[in-house]
Amino acid sequence: MMKRRDFLASAGLVVAASSVSRVAMAALPEPVIQATPDTMPPLVPNSGRPYNPVVTLNGWTLPWRMNNGVKEFHLVAEPVVREIAPGMVAHLWGYNGQSPGPTIEVVEGDRVRLFVTNKLPEHTTIHWHGQRLPNGMDGVGGLNQPQIQPGKTFVYEFVARRPGTFMYHPHADEMTQMAMGMMGFWVTHPKIRNPLIDEVNRDFCFLLNAYDVEPGSYTPKVNTMLDFNLWTWNSRSFPGIDSLNVRLNDKVRIRIGNLTMTNHPIHLHGHEFLVTGTDGGPTPKSTRWYEVTTDVAVGQMRQIEFLADEEGDWAFHCHKSHHTMNAMGHDVPTMVGVDHSGIASKIRKLIPDYMVMGERGMADMAEMEMPLPDNTLPMMTGQGPFGPVEMGGMFTTLKVRKDQKPGDYKDPGWFKHPAGTVAYEFKGSLAEPNRAHSAGNQAMPRVTQPSSPTEVRVRKPNAHTGH
Numbered sequence: 023m024m025k026r027r028d029f030l031a032s033a034g035l036v037v038a039a040s041s042v043s044r045v046a047m048a049a050l051p052e053p054v055i056q057a058t059p060d061t062m063p064p065l066v067p068n069s070g071r072p073y074n075p076v077v078t079l080n081g082w083t084l085p086w087r088m089n090n091g092v093k094e095f096h097l098v099a100e101p102v103v104r105e106i107a108p109g110m111v112a113h114l115w116g117y118n119g120q121s122p123g124p125t126i127e128v129v130e131g132d133r134v135r136l137f138v139t140n141k142l143p144e145h146t147t148i149h150w151h152g153q154r155l156p157n158g159m160d161g162v163g164g165l166n167q168p169q170i171q172p173g174k175t176f177v178y179e180f181v182a183r184r185p186g187t188f189m190y191h192p193h194a195d196e197m198t199q200m201a202m203g204m205m206g207f208w209v210t211h212p213k214i215r216n217p218l219i220d221e222v223n224r225d226f227c228f229l230l231n232a233y234d235v236e237p238g239s240y241t242p243k244v245n246t247m248l249d250f251n252l253w254t255w256n257s258r259s260f261p262g263i264d265s266l267n268v269r270l271n272d273k274v275r276i277r278i279g280n281l282t283m284t285n286h287p288i289h290l291h292g293h294e295f296l297v298t299g300t301d302g303g304p305t306p307k308s309t310r311w312y313e314v315t316t317d318v319a320v321g322q323m324r325q326i327e328f329l330a331d332e333e334g335d336w337a338f339h340c341h342k343s344h345h346t347m348n349a350m351g352h353d354v355p356t357m358v359g360v361d362h363s364g365i366a367s368k369i370r371k372l373i374p375d376y377m378v379m380g381e382r383g384m385a386d387m388a389e390m391e392m393p394l395p396d397n398t399l400p401m402m403t404g405q406g407p408f409g410p411v412e413m414g415g416m417f418t419t420l421k422v423r424k425d426q427k428p429g430d431y432k433d434p435g436w437f438k439h440p441a442g443t444v445a446y447e448f449k450g451s452l453a454e455p456n457r458a459h460s461a462g463n464q465a466m467p468r469v470t471q472p473s474s475p476t477e478v479r480v481r482k483p484n485a486h487t488g489h
């Protein structure tokens with residue numbers, strides 16, 4: 023097996039079909055395995071029709087070989103160890119060394135042959151989500167094909183008939199296999215100039231996914247339906263998600279697919295975008311309007327486009343606040359306003375590790391060096407130029423810079439704000455605010471009931487509640 027770097031070094035040899043023997047071409051294409059969770063530079067096509075490649079956030083594009091005009095890819099379904107963010111790895115299932123699998127990039131009209139080798143302990147298939155294809159290539163185990171048993175390789179072949187944004191995932195023991203991270207992205211570029219598909223300077227893509235990994239463990243719980251504790255983009259959690267680095271006035275496209283079990287309102291700061299593509303391909307121009315948040319429902323793909331004409335470090339995240347938190351935030355009782363003075367030291371005599379959390383809100387969690395179980399991410403973290411960012415999960419930044427070179431995707435570091443453009447503390451004297459001292463009205467008068475005793479449920483932080 024080859025690492026992608028070696029493959030690129032020898033790409034000239036591998037893809038020049040005419041110079042490879044018939045015997046070699048009859049064999050399986052050698053699988054390319056990715057060893058790192060870093061964002062790889064765009065894979066510029068060196069065979070087939072030209073196109074402007076995408077950049078997969080914390081991911082990569084699978085190289086192919088041309089075999090008599092057919093683009094051949096080799097996907098290997100296998101157990102992988104994926105770093106979710108520095109300090110935490112998860113034991114997942116994926117493709118070619120990572121979860122999600124590599125992005126497949128082809129051009130409208132390409133004939134594509136995909137070899138799928140199963141190195142999992144159970145059978146699998148791949149469904150090519152959103153594609154027009156012969157029914158027997160649709161990948162639903164039992165319905166369209168026999169299951170791919172462990173150790174076996176199946177061949178899928180079809181023509182990528184329409185341009186757009188697609189995904190792939192198993193249609194075999196789906197609940198387990200998707201909860202374990204088996205999924206990938208697919209982009210079909212237009213063959214000729216399409217009036218509904220604009221040329222862009224930067225084209226990013228990533229999948230929304232989620233895991234339930236108990237603090238201190240490594241393998242996701244596969245039976246979880248909604249209460250996941252790791253909300254990820256391409257199986258990465260902030261601060262492990264790379265920033266989207268662009269040049270001032272670049273036209274930017276971001277393609278997002280959702281393979282979690284809930285919807286994600288994706289929100290961009292500082293700019294307005296258009297939804298230029300959905301599951302069915304490019305949207306008619308008459309349906310486009312400017313937004314700053316778009317909901318991506320389960321099983322959907324969305325393409326957003328905007329002009330990056332405001333310099334700075336702009337937050338880009340899911341707007342469900344629990345989805346920008348990591349594992350520790352989910353089972354903590356609300357303590358805002360509860361006075362713990364003197365209590366903690368008494369409780370510590372009984373439970374030595376006891377800590378008071380959240381009586382002034384949860385922001386302390388980002389600053390405190392809390393003792394965490396092994397292989398567990400802090401609930402929210404990430405040092406920004408002004409302090410902790412207090413985020414986790416589905417969060418990253420769009421970095422817009424005047425001096426970012428075309429085609430350069432390197433992180434330019436923190437934005438240097440021009441003098442006088444950062445919010446600052448007011449140091450003058452404060453006038454007493456003029457408050458109105460009347461209660462609000464209501465449409466129907468309320469009858470005052472005699473008060474009854476209130477029952478309070480007390481829980482120790484971190485105790486497993488088993489709800």
Ligand SMILES: [Cu+2]
Binds near residue numbers: 253345
């Ligand atoms: Cu979300």
